[in-house]
Amino acid sequence: MKLSQSFTKTMKTAPADETSVSAKYLLRAGYIYKEMAGVYDFLPLGMRTLEKIVQIIREEIDAIGGEELRMTGLQPKDAWVASGRWNDDVLDVWFKTKLNAGGELGLATTHEEAFTRLMKTFISSYKDLPIYVYQFQTKFRNELRAKSGIMRTREFLMKDLYSFSENREQHEEFYELVVKTYLKIFDRLGIGDSTFRTFASGGSFSKYSDEFQTLCDSGEDIIYLDRDKNIAINEEVYNPETLAQLGLNEKNLEKCKAAEVGNIFTLGYRYSDTLDLCFNDRDGKRQKVFMGSYGIGPSRVMGVIAERLSDNKGLIWPEEIAPYKYYLVGIGEEGAKKAAELYAKAPDNIILDDRINARTGEKFADADLMGIPYRVVVSDKTLAEEKVEFKNRKTSETKLLTLNEFISKLS
Amino acid sequence: MKLSQSFTKTMKTAPADETSVSAKYLLRAGYIYKEMAGVYDFLPLGMRTLEKIVQIIREEIDAIGGEELRMTGLQPKDAWVASGRWNDDVLDVWFKTKLNAGGELGLATTHEEAFTRLMKTFISSYKDLPIYVYQFQTKFRNELRAKSGIMRTREFLMKDLYSFSENREQHEEFYELVVKTYLKIFDRLGIGDSTFRTFASGGSFSKYSDEFQTLCDSGEDIIYLDRDKNIAINEEVYNPETLAQLGLNEKNLEKCKAAEVGNIFTLGYRYSDTLDLCFNDRDGKRQKVFMGSYGIGPSRVMGVIAERLSDNKGLIWPEEIAPYKYYLVGIGEEGAKKAAELYAKAPDNIILDDRINARTGEKFADADLMGIPYRVVVSDKTLAEEKVEFKNRKTSETKLLTLNEFISKLS
Numbered sequence: 001m002k003l004s005q006s007f008t009k010t011m012k013t014a015p016a017d018e019t020s021v022s023a024k025y026l027l028r029a030g031y032i033y034k035e036m037a038g039v040y041d042f043l044p045l046g047m048r049t050l051e052k053i054v055q056i057i058r059e060e061i062d063a064i065g066g067e068e069l070r071m072t073g074l075q076p077k078d079a080w081v082a083s084g085r086w087n088d089d090v091l092d093v094w095f096k097t098k099l100n101a102g103g104e105l106g107l108a109t110t111h112e113e114a115f116t117r118l119m120k121t122f123i124s125s126y127k128d129l130p131i132y133v134y135q136f137q138t139k140f141r142n143e144l145r146a147k148s149g150i151m152r153t154r155e156f157l158m159k160d161l162y163s164f165s166e167n168r169e170q171h172e173e174f175y176e177l178v179v180k181t182y183l184k185i186f187d188r189l190g191i192g193d194s195t196f197r198t199f200a201s202g203g204s205f206s207k208y209s210d211e212f213q214t215l216c217d218s219g220e221d222i223i224y225l226d227r228d229k230n231i232a233i234n235e236e237v238y239n240p241e242t243l244a245q246l247g248l249n250e251k252n253l254e255k256c257k258a259a260e261v262g263n264i265f266t267l268g269y270r271y272s273d274t275l276d277l278c279f280n281d282r283d284g285k286r287q288k289v290f291m292g293s294y295g296i297g298p299s300r301v302m303g304v305i306a307e308r309l310s311d312n313k314g315l316i317w318p319e320e321i322a323p324y325k326y327y328l329v330g331i332g333e334e335g336a337k338k339a340a341e342l343y344a345k346a347p348d349n350i351i352l353d354d355r356i357n358a359r360t361g362e363k364f365a366d367a368d369l370m371g372i373p374y375r376v377v378v379s380d381k382t383l384a385e386e387k388v389e390f391k392n393r394k395t396s397e398t399k400l401l402t403l404n405e406f407i408s409k410l411s
Numbered sequence: 412m413k414l415s416q417s418f419t420k421t422m423k424t425a426p427a428d429e430t431s432v433s434a435k436y437l438l439r440a441g442y443i444y445k446e447m448a449g450v451y452d453f454l455p456l457g458m459r460t461l462e463k464i465v466q467i468i469r470e471e472i473d474a475i476g477g478e479e480l481r482m483t484g485l486q487p488k489d490a491w492v493a494s495g496r497w498n499d500d501v502l503d504v505w506f507k508t509k510l511n512a513g514g515e516l517g518l519a520t521t522h523e524e525a526f527t528r529l530m531k532t533f534i535s536s537y538k539d540l541p542i543y544v545y546q547f548q549t550k551f552r553n554e555l556r557a558k559s560g561i562m563r564t565r566e567f568l569m570k571d572l573y574s575f576s577e578n579r580e581q582h583e584e585f586y587e588l589v590v591k592t593y594l595k596i597f598d599r600l601g602i603g604d605s606t607f608r609t610f611a612s613g614g615s616f617s618k619y620s621d622e623f624q625t626l627c628d629s630g631e632d633i634i635y636l637d638r639d640k641n642i643a644i645n646e647e648v649y650n651p652e653t654l655a656q657l658g659l660n661e662k663n664l665e666k667c668k669a670a671e672v673g674n675i676f677t678l679g680y681r682y683s684d685t686l687d688l689c690f691n692d693r694d695g696k697r698q699k700v701f702m703g704s705y706g707i708g709p710s711r712v713m714g715v716i717a718e719r720l721s722d723n724k725g726l727i728w729p730e731e732i733a734p735y736k737y738y739l740v741g742i743g744e745e746g747a748k749k750a751a752e753l754y755a756k757a758p759d760n761i762i763l764d765d766r767i768n769a770r771t772g773e774k775f776a777d778a779d780l781m782g783i784p785y786r787v788v789v790s791d792k793t794l795a796e797e798k799v800e801f802k803n804r805k806t807s808e809t810k811l812l813t814l815n816e817f818i819s820k821l822s
Contacts, residue, residue, distance in 0.1 A: 036485075
């Protein structure tokens with residue numbers, strides 16, 4: 001991407017009403033644009049980062065047998081009436097609307113009902129099970145108060161995976177596989193060392209659900225973390241009984257603020273009961289399908305990463321999800337010429353700051369603000385040695401690389 | 412994709428209320444699922460096809476300088492009040508909803524207002540222009556009657572591109588470039604020979620807009636086509652004046668039914684006026700930005716292609732957008748073994764029909780119904796000659812290929 005041809009510009013200040021660090025930086029660096037409270041557009045840089053997060057999640061969910069599809073935002077009322085969740089007293093984050101042709105609709109806040117109904121068409125026998133299906137889809141939630149930029153919004157992208165199993169045993173095997181997969185995903189996203197499986201309150205079919213919580217000062221949750229055992233307890237179930245059941249000792253626990261980046265639930269028969277999703281078992285007997293749901297919100301995760309991995313100069317993206325890997329600045333006529341040549345070798349990996357009206361100091365400040373992993377400078381001085389200056393955004397370590405060393409990184 | 416591990420199943424019949432050929436086949440073959448009238452999920456096969464259509468459009472729009480971003484479905488009322496389109500009498504396909512925090516919202520039916528507002532942040536000088544920005548985004552339209560499956564729905568994917576120019580001259584250069592690009596896109600999508608630039612009614616800033624119409628018996632439009640000149644006129648502007656202006660002769664025109672697959676508009680100052688989007692020109696004078704909009708609905712296009720390129724056995728996808736290129740069937744023990752081996756070489760290009768309980772005839776019927784470009788059969792008989800049977804879905808031409816010839820196609 002050439003900055004001279006990009007419509008976004010960085011800004012010196014963020015809107016006064018944005019209080020979170022991530023929102024300030026993402027707005028100032030041109031990753032997002034605020035339509036209204038809790039509703040943000042993803043500008044080109046933001047979309048690239050979001051898509052990289054999506055792709056990592058997709059690869060890992062595909063690897064455990066997930067089949068991807070895409071459901072709709074508009075959802076018919078009847079399925080939600082049947083499951084008992086249409087009423088605003090039960091689910092208070094509904095956006096509802098009316099059909100010109102008559103009737104009410106909801107904007108999906110989640111898709112348990114929709115997936116359960118879909119499966120009535122495709123599940124008839126135990127031979128059809130297990131089934132693992134997922135989507136990346138926009139959810140709408142009528143939050144009374146949106147906050148923390150893209151960490152808590154009214155419209156956001158969600159990866160929701162649902163499992164359909166013969167029985168609890170088959171379910172639990174997959175459930176534990178998803179736990180492992182989620183930890184791997186958060187590793188790849190660059191927050192593995194600060195993200196913990198966290199026991200939270202369950203439902204009718206399981207004492208606990210599992211959350212994945214990332215340590216974060218502006219997070220909304222309190223967790224009690226056992227660093228040695230790599231697990232945590234959400235405040236909501238922090239009591240002597242939970243400690244005993246999980247074999248944890250109060251003395252080893254650290255009280256931390258954290259932000260939820262994923263959650264998984266044993267749904268059991270909650271939806272197969274109310275929406276009548278059945279199969280014929282090995283003995284020809286009609287049984288309800290045992291379900292689970294598994295969520296990660298890529299846009300929320302992007303906010304949490306931005307929040308956690310920034311410094312006083314701006315964002316610091318992990319390499320795997322940075323919109324571009326290199327921020328290339330040419331200084332002087334020869335430097336600019338060589339920079340353009342290098343850019344042409346890997347335009348999809350490089351931001352070329354070829355702005356004529358920006359001073360070098362501004363360019364360096366923007367490189368830091370945007371959080372691009374490596375800043376690469378080509379000047380008359382470095383070219384005299386056939387080299388480039390190579391700076392690591394995270395560590396600030398600066399070194400000289402030969403042109404060939406840099407070029408070999410590009411391929 | 413292995414059919415034994417896929418949750419979708421083909422169906423012998425389509426719902427009685429679906430009248431269009433494309434909807435019947437897409438439902439029966441497991442590409443889509445109907446949530447309610449005019450609202451369809453995209454199942455794994457459908458999502459792959461849709462994504463391939465999206466990717467072709469993306470490549471071509473990127474190639475002419477488009478910058479991709481993603482806006483939101485929830486849209487604030489104020490911008491639409493300012494542009495004069497909030498009122499249901501002006502725009503009758505609104506879905507509106509209420510914020511729990513107070514206030515009304517609309518679900519974007521289109522994004523002219525949103526893009527115009529966004530650009531107020533980024534456009535200040537003629538040096539910032541031109542700007543070309545686009546997105547693939549879900550639109551919601553409260554159609555009184557949804558029909559023809561995914562050809563006319565209440566929720567659909569749209570590629571909408573907007574241009575922001577200094578003046579009409581700069582605008583028109585890009586406009587004509589988009590015309591060429593659209594024709595190239597429809598070529599790549601496999602409907603180039605039946606899709607025509609069609610003059611339709613314009614607005615305040617242009618006598619005509621341009622539609623791209625694909626000949627299609629179940630289309631909703633009537634066009635008058637000059638096959639020699641490769642252009643058409645929409646019925647709505649078919650009159651002596653238009654004929655004269657375009658240099659067309661009534662005698663050379665063919666009256667056809669067609670389905671709109673794209674449209675482009677000169678918006679002029681329609682939105683920059685009402686939403687006050689200005690720039691300082693080369694003389695330091697404040698000027699309004701001259702705008703254009705350019706749409707293609709990938710999900711609608713998928714419906715039109717399915718409608719146009721099917722036969723009495725099912726769908727017939729062009730190679731570039733087929734969800735998979737080969738449908739591989741192994742007959743007999745050795746055939747199945749060899750098929751699995753071949754599949755492992757290119758799982759992303761092949762549907763392996765490894766279902767144990769399906770007869771060969773059913774497998775062949777499903778290959779035809781799904782519209783996969785090439786059916787490949789491996790049996791004891793073909794293996795005796797180290798060959799596979801290779802059948803073209805479109806032409807029905809069948810030939811034998813050596814195993815190596817087929818393997819070389821996979822890489």
